Amino acid sequence: xxxxxxxxxxxxxxxxxxxxxxxxxxxxxxxxxxxxxxxxxxxxxxxxxxxxxxxxxxxxxxxxxxxxxxxxxxxxxxxxxxxxxxxxxxxxxxxxxxxxxxxxxxxxxxxxxxxxxxxxxxxxxxxxxxxxxxxxxxxxxxxxxxxxxxxxxxxxxxxxxxxxxxxxxxxxxxxxxxxxxxxxxxxxxxxxxxxxxxxxxxxxxxxxxxxxxxxxxxxxx
Amino acid sequence: xxxxxxxxxxxxxxxxxxxxxxxxxxxxxxxxxxxxxxxxxxxxxxxxxxxxxxxxxxxxxxxxxxxxxxxxxxxxxxxxxxxxxxxxxxxxxxxxxxxxxxxxxxxxxxxxxxxxxxxxxxxxxxxxxxxxxxxxxxxxxxxxxxxxxxxxxxxxxxxxxxxxxxxxxxxxxxxxxxxxxxxxxxxxxxxxxxxxxxxxxxxxxxxxxxxxxxxxxxxxxxxxxxxxxxxxxxxxxxxxxxxxxxxxxxxxxxxxxxxxxxxxxxxxxxxxxxxxxxxxxxxxxxxxxxxxxxxxxxxxxxxxxxxxxxxxxxxxxxxxxxxxxxxxxxxxxxxxxxxxxxxxxxxxxxxxxxxxxxxxxxxxxxxxxxxxxxxxxxxxxxx
Ligand SMILES: Nc1ncnc2c1ncn2[C@@H]1O[C@H](COP(=O)(O)OP(=O)(O)OP(=O)(O)O)[C@@H](O)[C@H]1O
Ligand SMILES: [Mg+2]
Numbered sequence: 001x002x003x004x005x006x007x008x009x010x011x012x013x014x015x016x017x018x019x020x021x022x023x024x025x026x027x028x029x030x031x032x033x034x035x036x037x038x039x040x041x042x043x044x045x046x047x048x049x050x051x052x053x054x055x056x057x058x059x060x061x062x063x064x065x066x067x068x069x070x071x072x073x074x075x076x077x078x079x080x081x082x083x084x085x086x087x088x089x090x091x092x093x094x095x096x097x098x099x100x101x102x103x104x105x106x107x108x109x110x111x112x113x114x115x116x117x118x119x120x121x122x123x124x125x126x127x128x129x130x131x132x133x134x135x136x137x138x139x140x141x142x143x144x145x146x147x148x149x150x151x152x153x154x155x156x157x158x159x160x161x162x163x164x165x166x167x168x169x170x171x172x173x174x175x176x177x178x179x180x181x182x183x184x185x186x187x188x189x190x191x192x193x194x195x196x197x198x199x200x201x202x203x204x205x206x207x208x209x210x211x212x213x214x215x216x217x218x219x220x221x
Numbered sequence: 222x223x224x225x226x227x228x229x230x231x232x233x234x235x236x237x238x239x240x241x242x243x244x245x246x247x248x249x250x251x252x253x254x255x256x257x258x259x260x261x262x263x264x265x266x267x268x269x270x271x272x273x274x275x276x277x278x279x280x281x282x283x284x285x286x287x288x289x290x291x292x293x294x295x296x297x298x299x300x301x302x303x304x305x306x307x308x309x310x311x312x313x314x315x316x317x318x319x320x321x322x323x324x325x326x327x328x329x330x331x332x333x334x335x336x337x338x339x340x341x342x343x344x345x346x347x348x349x350x351x352x353x354x355x356x357x358x359x360x361x362x363x364x365x366x367x368x369x370x371x372x373x374x375x376x377x378x379x380x381x382x383x384x385x386x387x388x389x390x391x392x393x394x395x396x397x398x399x400x401x402x403x404x405x406x407x408x409x410x411x412x413x414x415x416x417x418x419x420x421x422x423x424x425x426x427x428x429x430x431x432x433x434x435x436x437x438x439x440x441x442x443x444x445x446x447x448x449x450x451x452x453x454x455x456x457x458x459x460x461x462x463x464x465x466x467x468x469x470x471x472x473x474x475x476x477x478x479x480x481x482x483x484x485x486x487x488x489x490x491x492x493x494x495x496x497x498x499x500x501x502x503x504x505x506x507x508x509x510x511x512x513x514x515x516x517x518x519x520x521x522x523x524x525x526x527x528x529x530x531x532x533x534x535x536x537x538x539x540x541x542x543x544x545x546x547x548x549x550x551x552x553x554x555x556x557x558x559x560x561x562x563x564x565x566x567x568x569x570x571x572x573x574x575x576x577x578x579x580x581x582x583x584x585x586x587x588x589x590x591x592x593x594x595x596x597x598x599x600x601x602x603x604x
Contacts, residue, residue: 051598054513056512056513056597056598056601057596057597057598078515078516078517078518079515079517081512081513081514081515082514082515082516082517083515087513087514089601093506093510093513093601095507095510097240097241097244098232098237098240099229101229101232102229102232102237102240105231105232106232106237106511106514107514107515107516108232109232109233109234109237109516109520110514110515110516110517110520111515115231115233116231118231118232119229119230119231119232123229135229136229154514157514158515
């Protein structure tokens with residue numbers, strides 16, 4: 001068996017000095033190129049789990065390993081977020097003052113990507129998302145589906161190995177949902193990326209290689 | 222290729238900074254005005270006080286005075302007039318003439334510098350009498366500078382009441398320096414009597430014998446200083462060049478210029494700090510997004526500091542414009558026209574810009590630190 005791309009070992013996360021336990025001992029290993037879907041009731045800790053996987057937050061106890069190296073100790077979290085992982089949110093989280101092509105370039109500012117490569121890369125990614133006619137549009141000039149496609153292009157800006165999506169279709173109608181899923185699965189196949197999606201939709205969960213059910217901060221047996 | 226993307230330029234940190242400031246144009250411009258006023262005050266006031274100092278310098282250098290002998294400060298009229306005899310007897314001294322100067326209320330709304338000179342003072346040599354004749358010691362006569370004569374509407378032969386004593390205007394003179402053009406000169410004894418300071422003077426202006434060949438000017442001045450101070454214990458001999466900057470009027474002008482500018486600057490800094498704190502607060506979630514996209518704390522810190530620094534720089538440029546306008550207005554006002562020069566030295570402009578950028582960075586420090594400290598997840602959850 002190949003070594004996992006991402007691994008959680010005994011991960012606990014509590015808030016408010018232990019009064020809220022969002023994660024209560026999670027052990028998951030995700031192999032490179034795997035497509036994993038996570039479902040579960042609201043408040044069961046899915047987003048919290050994704051934040052741990054994405055290096056946005058650190059566990060209260062336990063550890064998160066990227067290619068067998070512990071995040072936060074062996075791997076610098078900022079570097080990890082900037083180079084190895086891309087994040088997609090339910091609310092898109094585009095910066096309203098930047099047009100599509102600038103939003104896609106944002107993650108490249110923190111790496112030493114050359115200035116002229118930034119523009120070319122952003123352009124290619126937006127074209128790949130079918131947005132070649134929308135590059136200079138601002139988020140408020142784009143439809144919800146288009147915004148999410150800009151956000152996907154942005155997540156791919158630094159060519160990460162891992163893509164994490166927290167209810168990426170939660171704000172979309174069924175047509176746009178299907179389109180976004182098609183794109184995500186296409187990217188995952190074409191680039192051999194590891195894809196972890198948190199979702200409420202069982203339909204999406206069924207497309208995944210593996211479906212993890214979450215309840216009360218634990219993986220359901 | 223889509224033609225729309227051709228207009229795009231690569232996104233850099235500086236372009237991002239610019240877009241963030243442009244997004245809240247009104248606030249940005251108001252902040253620029255705030256810091257700009259402060260820098261304008263700095264440029265105007267410091268420029269003014271520097272010009273004031275060089276005017277004094279001009280008085281001293283044009284009259285041919287090498288050294289001034291004083292008690293402690295220039296505004297104390299506490300020197301005994303009798304010391305003049307000792308001074309004149311010193312081997313290096315060619316001439317020494319007693320002087321009083323004082324700021325006087327001539328009419329309820331005209332203040333002027335009043336000089337008390339002896340009728341035989343060598344300082345008359347460098348003065349041009351436009352009409353009338355030099356006063357005589359012991360007579361209630363005054364000479365008016367041309368600017369002041371215009372202002373008071375007096376001509377030779379008119380009577381001028383000073384502190385309810387009548388004085389006859391005996392001459393109108395022209396002086397190279399605005400400070401003297403705006404002044405009255407009267408017999409020393411008359412001014413002593415007016416100010417109840419019989420036998421006292423403010424300074425002795427000393428003209429030295431020519432510098433001997435082979436001796437440097439500085440060395441000669443030092444030697445003369447030592448000779449005078451040895452002969453008159455308790456008194457100070459100050460070379461003319463130092464005298465302008467030691468002058469208490471000049472020091473007061475410098476102090477109030479710097480004091481006022483510092484207060485204005487402090488207000489300007491608070492303005493930028495407030496703007497940046499608000500802008501960081503409003504962008505909490507955006508900062509979370511940037512962190513999620515791989516920006517580290519240093520990038521966030523740099524972003525906010527750059528925004529504050531650009532506000533400082535922009536405010537500084539505004540300020541130079543304001544300061545320039547202020548000086549031109551002062552130069553056009555009759556009360557100040559004679560002293561104000563509208564040329565600003567380059568070092569003052571550079572200093573003002575540097576102060577302004579520094580002010581921006583100081584103001585940005587706390588908001589930037591706050592922004593950098595935000596936890597990415599907390600910031601993302603913020604609404
Ligand atoms: N910063 C925080 N402070 C306090 N409690 C928190 C914090 N973040 C999450 N929680 C709590 O942790 C639990 C798990 O939250 P999480 O957002 O991971 O749930 P979720 O499964 O993503 O839910 P949803 O499907 O509604 O998005 C919840 O009870 C939530 O209130
Ligand atoms: Mg969630």
